[in-house]
Amino acid sequence: MLAGVRPAMTALSQSAFGVYVHWPFCLSKCPYCDFNSHVRHAEIDEERFLRGFVREIETTAARAPGRVVSSIFLGGGTPSLMQPATVGGILDAISRCWPVAADCEVSMEANPTSVEATRFLGYRAAGVNRLSIGVQALDDASLQALGRMHSAQEAREAIAIARAIFQRYSFDLIYARPDQTPAQWGDELRLAIAEAAEHLSLYQLTIEQGTPFYGLYSAGKLTPPDEALGRELYDLTQEICAQHGLPAYEISNHARPGAECRHNLVYWRGQEYAGIGPGAHGRIDIDGIRHATATERRPEAWLMRVETSGDGVTTDDALTRSELADEYLLMGLRLAEGIDPLRYQALAGRPLDPARIAVLRDEGAIVIDADGRLRVTQSGFPLLDAVVADLAA
Numbered sequence: 001m002l003a004g005v006r007p008a009m010t011a012l013s014q015s016a017f018g019v020y021v022h023w024p025f026c027l028s029k030c031p032y033c034d035f036n037s038h039v040r041h042a043e044i045d046e047e048r049f050l051r052g053f054v055r056e057i058e059t060t061a062a063r064a065p066g067r068v069v070s071s072i073f074l075g076g077g078t079p080s081l082m083q084p085a086t087v088g089g090i091l092d093a094i095s096r097c098w099p100v101a102a103d104c105e106v107s108m109e110a111n112p113t114s115v116e117a118t119r120f121l122g123y124r125a126a127g128v129n130r131l132s133i134g135v136q137a138l139d140d141a142s143l144q145a146l147g148r149m150h151s152a153q154e155a156r157e158a159i160a161i162a163r164a165i166f167q168r169y170s171f172d173l174i175y176a177r178p179d180q181t182p183a184q185w186g187d188e189l190r191l192a193i194a195e196a197a198e199h200l201s202l203y204q205l206t207i208e209q210g211t212p213f214y215g216l217y218s219a220g221k222l223t224p225p226d227e228a229l230g231r232e233l234y235d236l237t238q239e240i241c242a243q244h245g246l247p248a249y250e251i252s253n254h255a256r257p258g259a260e261c262r263h264n265l266v267y268w269r270g271q272e273y274a275g276i277g278p279g280a281h282g283r284i285d286i287d288g289i290r291h292a293t294a295t296e297r298r299p300e301a302w303l304m305r306v307e308t309s310g311d312g313v314t315t316d317d318a319l320t321r322s323e324l325a326d327e328y329l330l331m332g333l334r335l336a337e338g339i340d341p342l343r344y345q346a347l348a349g350r351p352l353d354p355a356r357i358a359v360l361r362d363e364g365a366i367v368i369d370a371d372g373r374l375r376v377t378q379s380g381f382p383l384l385d386a387v388v389a390d391l392a393a
């Protein structure tokens with residue numbers, strides 16, 4: 001059997017274990033978003049969903065017992081639509097099923113409507129210790145164009161409430177919006193940094209297939225920045241954030257050193273995590289073999305599956321060595337710290353191609369640091385997909 005098609009026996013680092021929990025509902029669907037999020041006009045039976053989450057946590061823990069949980073992330077959808085008691089029930093189930101590290105990071109995504117902000121204190125009491133707020137823009141016209149349900153004032157108030165309640169908080173902005181100039185974005189980013197503490201997520205608008213924005217884009221009614229302007233906006237982002245002590249530690253994520261989101265590092269460093277809830281992905285090592293899991297995406301179908309069989313898993317693939325190595329490249333090269341080529345070699349059963357490395361180095365897309373780590377340069381980041389494809393080939 002070829003090394004590349006053998007299930008991967010080389011477990012990745014076990015130093016971290018994350019639990020991701022997906023709440024799949026939103027008040028309305030933003031026209032740019034292709035996340036697994038659904039709008040329901042009837043009331044959602046949170047108690048029944050909580051029982052589903054608890055059951056799936058128990059089943060997953062039985063497959064991957066004894067891990068020490070180092071991070072939990074409640075994502076969505078809009079988890080801040082959940083009652084604090086539901087969040088508490090999920091966190092209790094996790095700590096009943098696995099030992100939880102004393103310094104476990106417990107992050108939750110929140111939308112900044114005023115109703116949701118009133119629940120922030122309850123989330124902290126339930127055990128959340130880090131909030132990630134979806135601000136997206138700091139002016140009303142842009143928020144309206146993005147189809148958001150909150151005003152800029154509400155967003156600023158939500159940030160202030162988060163600051164008063166949580167030691168750690170972050171917020172997301174979407175830039176490279178239609179008609180946005182570098183001068184406008186620079187001003188908005190400086191305003192954001194003044195409101196930020198230790199972490200900011202700054203995403204370039206992506207036009208995702210199947211979204212209303214994609215329809216408008218295809219009809220020529222929505223024009224995102226072209227490549228050159230996108231690049232200019234990206235470079236400006238790096239420059240301003242670095243000047244303010246918030247360098248990028250990942251292509252879209254900025255933090256003061258030491259304040260990185262530990263849960264997201266689990267994904268990008270190729271560590272192990274459980275995926276709970278509709279449409280959640282996991283990476284679990286069973287008998288030394290890394291499994292990629294995914295659950296049913298449709299919330300009610302997921303719930304029925306969990307109620308009858310204990311989990312909502314629809315995909316459970318043992319990854320081959322080459323799949324695991326490719327994933328390590330794809331995820332690890334997003335990070336400013338880059339990857340360890342020796343670890344790639346151990347996973348793939350072969351080293352990276354020195355000739356390809358040399359070409360990418362000459363082009364200025366990658367560097368090899370003194371400690372041997374291979375990382376993408378700032379000028380290489382906008383070409384990340386091509387760099388990964390080249391190295392993985």
Ligand SMILES: C[S@@+](CC[C@H](N)C(=O)[O-])C[C@H]1O[C@@H](n2cnc3c(N)ncnc32)[C@H](O)[C@@H]1O
Nearest residue numbers: 032033035076077078111134172203204205206
């Ligand atoms: C899964 S969403 C959930 C956050 C939360 N529901 C909210 O909207 O505030 C996480 C983040 O992804 C980003 N995002 C979603 N769709 C995007 C797109 N098409 N382009 C760029 N960023 C996007 C937004 O910044 C959003 O806050």
Ligand code: SF4
Nearest residue numbers: 026029030033037077
């Ligand atoms: S961006 Fe957030 S609120 Fe909007 S549809 Fe996506 S998950 Fe829901």
